[in-house]
Amino acid sequence: MDQEDILRRITGMVDDEKRLRASLEAGEIDPATERARLAALERELDQCWDLLRQRRAKAEFGENPDTARARPVSEVEGYES
Known part of the structure; x- marks a missing residue:
């Protein structure tokens, strides 16, 4: 995965985070589901940022x-960071 791929992936995860928060506000998902999905996104983002720094x-x-x-x-x- 090159730098541009990593940056696209990070952008996609940030977009996913925004959608999750919007879904919570709209009552489409419960807070526990949002927290679990956000935690998974944060872990993956940590890995992507680390790979980009490397x-x-x-x-x-x-x-x-x-x-x-x-x-x-x-x-x-x-x-x-």
């Missing part, structure tokens, strides 16, 4: 960004 760091230091790999959620969860 790719950029490798490129900056002359390494091949294609060697960057998604790390486990447990490793990237809660990283500060």
